[in-house]
Amino acid sequence: MSIHKLQVEAIQQGTVIDHIPAGNGLKIINRLQLLNSDVRLTVGLNLPSGEMGCKDLIKVDQWRFTQDEAAELALFAPNATINVINDYKVVDKFRMSQPEELNGLFDCPNHNCITHNEPVDTKFYVRNSGADMKLRCHYCERSFSSALFG
Numbered sequence: 001m002s003i004h005k006l007q008v009e010a011i012q013q014g015t016v017i018d019h020i021p022a023g024n025g026l027k028i029i030n031r032l033q034l035l036n037s038d039v040r041l042t043v044g045l046n047l048p049s050g051e052m053g054c055k056d057l058i059k060v061d062q063w064r065f066t067q068d069e070a071a072e073l074a075l076f077a078p079n080a081t082i083n084v085i086n087d088y089k090v091v092d093k094f095r096m097s098q099p100e101e102l103n104g105l106f107d108c109p110n111h112n113c114i115t116h117n118e119p120v121d122t123k124f125y126v127r128n129s130g131a132d133m134k135l136r137c138h139y140c141e142r143s144f145s146s147a148l149f150g
């Protein structure tokens with residue numbers, strides 16, 4: 001069995017998130033556990049990847065994304081590949097797509113932002129700036145690197 005095969009040990013049913021930028025795997029795990037504390041994870045960090053140099057990979061047993069969950073995770077892995085597994089086979093495969101807006105998912109990093117004092121949902125507009133993603137707060141209108149989130 002090749003090393004590559006060992007990295008992607010089969011799961012019967014669930015989701016494999018592949019091609020996560022190295023270092024962001026842990027952020028995704030934190031978010032996943034907030035979504036569902038019973039979720040069973042297999043994690044590979046800093047795996048060699050031809051196209052990216054290094055990558056993280058997460059296998060989630062018995063689990064599928066909702067659209068909202070995918071949008072939330074896309075912040076940390078905009079180009080990750082999602083493999084939906086059924087009966088040990090990849091039955092669907094798609095790229096995580098970058099959301100245009102994130103509503104109510106993250107706190108604003110600006111401590112003076114009104115969202116910390118008023119009962120409103122946070123709202124961010126997402127845009128690409130080179131390799132990084134920037135989020136602009138709807139309320140205080142400041143822009144933040146996605147690295148500040150999670």
Ligand SMILES: [Zn+2]
Nearest residue numbers: 108113137140
């Ligand atoms: Zn703000």
